[in-house]
Amino acid sequence: MKIVQIAAEFAPIAKAGGLGEVVLGLSRELTSQHHQVDVILPKYSFINFPEPSEPAPETRFQMMYQGRMAANKIWSAHVEECSLHLIEPVELDFFRRNQIYGFPDDAPRFLYFCKAALEYLISLGKPIDVLHLHDWHTAACAPLLRDLYASKLQVGKIVITIHNLEYQGKCASPDLDSIGLEGKAYLTPRRMQDPNPLYPKTINLLKGGILYSDAVNTVSPSYAEEILHPEMGFGLTEILKRKQVRGILNGIDQTIWNPAKDPDLAACYHPTDPLAKIRESKNANKRLLQEKYKLESLERPFVGAITRLVPQKGIHLIQAAIEIVLKNGGSFALLGSSPISEIQQQFNELKEHYKDNPQVFLEYRYTDTLAHQLYAALDFILVPSLFEPCGLTQIIAMRYGTIPIVRSTGGLKDTVFDCDDGKIPLEKRNGFVFKDPTKEVLESTLQRAFFFWQNEQPTCLAMLRRMMKIDSSWRKPAEQYLKFYSNSTSKAQESAFLMKSRFA
Numbered sequence: 001m002k003i004v005q006i007a008a009e010f011a012p013i014a015k016a017g018g019l020g021e022v023v024l025g026l027s028r029e030l031t032s033q034h035h036q037v038d039v040i041l042p043k044y045s046f047i048n049f050p051e052p053s054e055p056a057p058e059t060r061f062q063m064m065y066q067g068r069m070a071a072n073k074i075w076s077a078h079v080e081e082c083s084l085h086l087i088e089p090v091e092l093d094f095f096r097r098n099q100i101y102g103f104p105d106d107a108p109r110f111l112y113f114c115k116a117a118l119e120y121l122i123s124l125g126k127p128i129d130v131l132h133l134h135d136w137h138t139a140a141c142a143p144l145l146r147d148l149y150a151s152k153l154q155v156g157k158i159v160i161t162i163h164n165l166e167y168q169g170k171c172a173s174p175d176l177d178s179i180g181l182e183g184k185a186y187l188t189p190r191r192m193q194d195p196n197p198l199y200p201k202t203i204n205l206l207k208g209g210i211l212y213s214d215a216v217n218t219v220s221p222s223y224a225e226e227i228l229h230p231e232m233g234f235g236l237t238e239i240l241k242r243k244q245v246r247g248i249l250n251g252i253d254q255t256i257w258n259p260a261k262d263p264d265l266a267a268c269y270h271p272t273d274p275l276a277k278i279r280e281s282k283n284a285n286k287r288l289l290q291e292k293y294k295l296e297s298l299e300r301p302f303v304g305a306i307t308r309l310v311p312q313k314g315i316h317l318i319q320a321a322i323e324i325v326l327k328n329g330g331s332f333a334l335l336g337s338s339p340i341s342e343i344q345q346q347f348n349e350l351k352e353h354y355k356d357n358p359q360v361f362l363e364y365r366y367t368d369t370l371a372h373q374l375y376a377a378l379d380f381i382l383v384p385s386l387f388e389p390c391g392l393t394q395i396i397a398m399r400y401g402t403i404p405i406v407r408s409t410g411g412l413k414d415t416v417f418d419c420d421d422g423k424i425p426l427e428k429r430n431g432f433v434f435k436d437p438t439k440e441v442l443e444s445t446l447q448r449a450f451f452f453w454q455n456e457q458p459t460c461l462a463m464l465r466r467m468m469k470i471d472s473s474w475r476k477p478a479e480q481y482l483k484f485y486s487n488s489t490s491k492a493q494e495s496a497f498l499m500k501s502r503f504a
């Protein structure tokens, strides 16, 4: 198959969270199965290629933007065994920024990128079997392709993956005018008008991606079900109900996440050997952090969280967990930062509060190296999300022999099964799960986990062994995506026809 992935992130060169890892992991696996996969990304100025390649003159192209010609350069490179094409607007500073998201002009930036990505594909002149879009940033490719470029670019089907329904890309109709779509014409309930009746003049890009694509999926089966209920659907439940939303659980890239060959660890260990995890963590991996952060002994239960600090992630529970862990004789580490200044401020105060406590360290930056070191050193990872489309941290943690303590929602529900739940077959039990997002329930769950870890060592070792052996590679999910791509063929033609007749 010839598959084109269009995305805002690609790990490790442009990663803000799980999205970048998914695009990398899926693309690498499909490439290794001999499919032709091309990934199109914006050329952020912070990207450092392993081997930079100056764009050849023929890979420059121009396109209409806001009624005038705009020039773009294409940087082609092979990164992590994947074929990448990075688009750099020559005159506009849309991607000359120090981070991927978080700017007031995010919608115009990514609308520009959508148009440029399709114009680039048109310039290559080759038919594509699957155009795979990810989240709101690239959702506008679907209406653009249907309404502007249908006769110029041959695409078998358009697939959109929802990595997080909370972020929908809302903008005004003139933003669509800029890329050549007549914005006002899309302000209808059947097209891209935001479903919130309070904002009738708002364009919702993700809604457009869902409606104009042939197939829609989320990154876990439970999340696919949950978003069909209004309390989890962020206003798009009725739109999603019109589609058959599939849930395909993410994998993790096992080359990047491999405790046996992880260059960031003080000591490596085989991912099926829990005794080695415990030994190396005690002797080297915990010690490394202990020395670096001037901590007291980490021999007690060591709990951590590695996360963006946004309401979705259950931040009130993360804050509460620090005190609970200390009270119950453990140590706590947090790696994460917040794009929301009030939340970051709360965490800064927390850091001040714990500054002299040698059992706590709070690190507010994005650093892959420390994330790897923590996964290896921690005994428990805490993921108390209020909702979670998939969640990669618990999957990575399990491969590193770190026991997940999670709230039962979305992908967390599909990957972690409580140790004490008699209804679950023993061979599936691999962590601790709680439902009510309260401090009391969190405390009793942490106490259960500590007791198990300290007093039931043979059972704990057996569980670690099972957990570390789980196949969380991209092999199975990639098979499911390939089936999904193929199964949507007839639906694709049907929906293209419907779309034409409905919107003609």
Ligand code: ADP
Pocket: 016, 017, 018, 019, 021, 306, 307, 308, 335, 336, 337, 365, 366, 367, 368, 371, 390, 391, 392, 393, 394, 396
């Ligand atoms: P989301 O995509 O919602 O942020 P996921 O659990 O799907 O959450 O993926 C998060 C990914 O980002 C994981 O690989 C995690 O290790 C990583 N991560 C989160 N915060 C940080 C950080 N501050 N430093 C390094 N890696 C981080």
